[in-house]
Amino acid sequence: MYPSDYRYTKEHEWVRLQDDIAILGITDYAQHELGDVVYADLPKVGAKLTAGKSFGTVESVKAVSEIFAPVSGEVVEVNAALRDAPETVNKDPHGQGWLIKVKLAAPSELSGLMDSQAYQAYVAEKEKEASA
Amino acid sequence: MTAPTTTQLHKTALNAAHRRLGAKMVNFGGWEMPVEYSGIVNEHLATRTAAGLFDVSHMGEIEVRGPRALDLVQYVTSNDAAKLTDGQAHYSGLLTSAGTFVDDLLVHRISANRYLLCVNASNQDKDFEYVRSHNRFGAEVENTGERYSQLALQGPKALAILERFTRAPIGSLKYYRFMFDEVDGVTCLIARTGYTGEDGFELYFPPEHSERLWNDLLEGGRAAGVLPCGLGARNTLRLEASMCLYGHEIDDTTTVWEARLGWICKPDKGDFVGRDALLAQQRSGVERLLVGFEVQDRLIARDDCPVRIDGREAGRVTSGSPAPFLKKNIGMAYVPAESSAIGTELYIAIRANQARAAIAPMPFYKRAR
Numbered sequence: 001m002y003p004s005d006y007r008y009t010k011e012h013e014w015v016r017l018q019d020d021i022a023i024l025g026i027t028d029y030a031q032h033e034l035g036d037v038v039y040a041d042l043p044k045v046g047a048k049l050t051a052g053k054s055f056g057t058v059e060s061v062k063a064v065s066e067i068f069a070p071v072s073g074e075v076v077e078v079n080a081a082l083r084d085a086p087e088t089v090n091k092d093p094h095g096q097g098w099l100i101k102v103k104l105a106a107p108s109e110l111s112g113l114m115d116s117q118a119y120q121a122y123v124a125e126k127e128k129e130a131s132a
Numbered sequence: 133m134t135a136p137t138t139t140q141l142h143k144t145a146l147n148a149a150h151r152r153l154g155a156k157m158v159n160f161g162g163w164e165m166p167v168e169y170s171g172i173v174n175e176h177l178a179t180r181t182a183a184g185l186f187d188v189s190h191m192g193e194i195e196v197r198g199p200r201a202l203d204l205v206q207y208v209t210s211n212d213a214a215k216l217t218d219g220q221a222h223y224s225g226l227l228t229s230a231g232t233f234v235d236d237l238l239v240h241r242i243s244a245n246r247y248l249l250c251v252n253a254s255n256q257d258k259d260f261e262y263v264r265s266h267n268r269f270g271a272e273v274e275n276t277g278e279r280y281s282q283l284a285l286q287g288p289k290a291l292a293i294l295e296r297f298t299r300a301p302i303g304s305l306k307y308y309r310f311m312f313d314e315v316d317g318v319t320c321l322i323a324r325t326g327y328t329g330e331d332g333f334e335l336y337f338p339p340e341h342s343e344r345l346w347n348d349l350l351e352g353g354r355a356a357g358v359l360p361c362g363l364g365a366r367n368t369l370r371l372e373a374s375m376c377l378y379g380h381e382i383d384d385t386t387t388v389w390e391a392r393l394g395w396i397c398k399p400d401k402g403d404f405v406g407r408d409a410l411l412a413q414q415r416s417g418v419e420r421l422l423v424g425f426e427v428q429d430r431l432i433a434r435d436d437c438p439v440r441i442d443g444r445e446a447g448r449v450t451s452g453s454p455a456p457f458l459k460k461n462i463g464m465a466y467v468p469a470e471s472s473a474i475g476t477e478l479y480i481a482i483r484a485n486q487a488r489a490a491i492a493p494m495p496f497y498k499r500a501r
Contacts, residue, residue, distance in 0.1 A: 061172040
C-alpha cells in the first residue's frame with residue numbers, strides 16, 4: 001500500500017526522492033479521509049517551500065485540507081493534469097496524483113520523516129481510534 | 133488520549149448496516165450518521181440520474197392529536213394547515229415571537245384530528261417543548277421520533293423501484309401527498325416528498341423493519357442503479373435545488389421574508405406565533421435577502437466565508453460547495469436587499485483570495501418534468 005522508497009509525514013504527505021528532486025503528494029489515507037477531490041490549489045513554479053509550512057490546499061466536495069511541506073526547497077514543476085482531473089489524487093494518490101516537484105534545499109530534512117513501516121503503523125493507530 | 137465521544141451519540145436502526153457498507157460515519161447534530169459510502173459525487177450523480185437511498189431516521193417526528201389538533205398546528209406553524217386535506221403535507225415554519233425560525237418542518241395531515249410534524253433531528257427536543265408550551269388548546273402532543281425510521285428513495289427511478297415492493301397506487305400519488313400502505317410487507321407512511329430536487333418518496337415505518345427495507349430496496353433497485361447515499365450528497369443535492377437548511381440559511385435570527393420563504397407565511401389564516409413581527413417586517417421591508425451565487429473561478433466558497441460588494445462587507449455565505457451535477461461552485465448568502473439583483477457582482481473571501489462571484493437565479497437546478 002505505502003511504497004517502501006517513499007517518506008511520510010504525520011499530516012499524511014509523502015515524498016519520493018529522484019536524485020535531488022523531491023516529488024510530493026498526499027497519501028492514500030489522506031485522500032480517503034478527504035473524499036472526492038475536486039480542486040488543488042498549488043504554488044507556482046519558482047515558489048519557495050519551508051518544511052512544516054502550508055504550501056497549498058486540496059479540496060474535496062466537503063472539506064478543505066491544507067498541505068504542509070515535508071521538505072524545504074523550490075518548486076520546479078506542478079502537476080498540470082490535476083487541473084482538469086483532480087480526481088486523479090483519489091485514483092492514484094502515490095503515482096499520477098502527485099502534486100509538485102521540489103528542488104531540495106536541505107536533503108537532511110528527509111531523515112526526520114517516517115518510513116513506510118512507521119507510517120503504516122501510524123495510520124493503523126488512526127484507524128483504530130476512528131472505529132473505537 | 134481522550135475518550136471517544138461516539139458512545140453518547142444517537143444511532144439509527146441502520147447503524148450496523150451503514151458500517152457493513154463501509155460508510156464514513158460522522159456526528160451530525162448528536163447523531164452518528166453516514167456522510168458517504170462510495171463518494172459524494174458518485175452518490176449525488178446516482179440520485180440525479182437513477183436513484184439514491186438515504187437513511188434519514190434521525191429526523192424527528194412530533195404528533196399532534198385530538199379535536200383541537202388543527203388549532204394548535206395553526207398557532208405554532210406559519211403556513212395555513214387548514215388548507216390541508218387528509219393525506220396531504222406541506223412545508224412550514226415554527227417561529228419565535230420575533231418571526232424568526234425555531235425550525236422548519238413538514239406538516240402531514242393524517243386526519244382532521246391527527247397531524248404528523250417532521251422536524252430536524254437536532255431540534256427535535258426543542259421543537260417538542262415549543263409545541264407543548266403553546267398548547268393552550270388541550271391537544272395531545274407526543275414526541276414520536278423513536279417510533280419511526282425514515283428512508284428517502286429519491287431520483288428519476290425511485291417510482292419504478294418502489295413499485296416493485298408495493299401494490300399501492302403510488303404512481304398516482306401527487307407531489308406532497310401521502311398514503312399508508314405496505315411496502316415490502318411493512319406498513320409505511322409513503323409520502324411523495326424529498327429534499328433533493330428529484331421525484332421520490334419518503335417512507336416512515338417502525339424501526340424494527342429498517343434493515344429489511346433498506347437491504348431489499350438496495351438489492352431490488354440495483355439493476356436500476358440505486359446507490360446508498362449519505363448526508364454529504366443530501367447536502368449537495370438540496371443546495372443545487374436551493375432548499376434551505378436549518379442552521380445555515382435559516383435560524384433564530386432569520387425570517388421567512390429574508391429567506392424568500394414568504395410562500396409559507398399566511399398571515400390571513402389567523403393568529404400564529406411570530407405573525408405580528410412578520411407583518412411589521414413586511415411593512416417596513418427587509419434589510420437583507422438570501423441570494424444564490426456562482427463563483428466565477430475555480431475557488432470553492434464554503435460556509436461562513438465573508439461576502440463583499442463594492443468593497444464593503446455585505447454578509448456571509450450560508451452554504452457553499454461544489455455542485456457535482458451542475459459542475460459549478462455555488463452557494464447561498466445573505467446580502468443587503470438593495471444589492472440582491474441577479475447578476476450583482478460579489479467578492480467572496482476564500483482564505484487569502486477574493487473570489488469573484490455573481491448572484492444567480494434560484495433554484496440552481498430544476499428537474500425536467
